[in-house]
Amino acid sequence: MKAILFDLDGTLIDSSEGITKSAQYALSHFGIDEPDRNSLFFFIGPPLINTFMEHYGFTKERALEAVEKYRERYNKIGIFECSLFPGVKECIEALKAAGYRIGLASSKPEKSCERILEHFGILDMFDEVVGATFDGRIDTKEEVLNEVMRRWSDIPRDEMCLIGDTMFDIEGANRVDVPSIAVSFGFGDVNEMVSAGAKAVIDDLRQLLDVLSKLFD
Incomplete structure (x- = not known):
């Protein structure tokens, strides 16, 4: 998987x-x-x-x-004080139907992540939610991803992919040898993310399944 x-x-x-x-x-x-x-x-x-x-x-x-x-x-x-981007639910539903395991990897505190996902009614769509800890033990994107690897030790890193919107996502993924895809509608610079090694850029989350099928082909 x-x-x-x-x-x-x-x-x-x-x-x-x-x-x-x-x-x-x-x-x-x-x-x-x-x-x-x-x-x-x-x-x-x-x-x-x-x-x-x-x-x-x-x-x-x-x-x-x-x-x-x-x-x-x-x-x-x-x-x-936030809103879901267009296509989030449709994207995750399509990925799950295709057999992907779905996780969240955020530098936001893990409990806050769970509260937000629950607020939008999508918490149960995630197989794992990994975020920062309030004591600072897990804080950076690299540390968050390392915790993902610990929890999902059965999945090889080259069979994971991080979807993110900033250089912190792409560089964090690079440091743990996980491929990454950038979204263009977030808060980061697309050219910087591509230069840092993002495998692709998507303008809409509903494009993700097709892009992943080529990445993992």
Whole structure:
């Protein structure tokens, strides 16, 4: 059995509203005003602690405090300020009918991933949901994918494929020797993802089954 792994933010859901509003909330705690949510899309994808440190020069201790403030709003309100991209359900149904095992591999906390999938009524369509841990033990995309490999040790890595929308997805897949496919409708740069080694680019999730059949041919 071959396995398809989906990123969440920017791949299955448009989560920009909840993430950027929660980032604004956290930054305001430190006296930082970011009125333009569109300028905060860099919060989507990478681990939050890294984003606060790299973009705002926070120390690790300050970044951890910022993550807590972010989650203070996100876990109550922001988590459901999102929408499914077109074709998600149809895509997963087609993949399952074709015999693929379906997993989620996200840098978002695992419990948050499950809540979102359940909110949209698609949690039971996934054979496994793997996300970050609140203690930081699993955080990056590479660490998430390594946890997938641990849980799905019966599936060879070359018979898995990660579907994602940013360089963090493609590079994470590269580091664990798993092929990847990029989506063009998320938050990443398509040319960068192709240059990094994405095997294909799709503009609609309903194209995925045909692309996979060629990839695994």
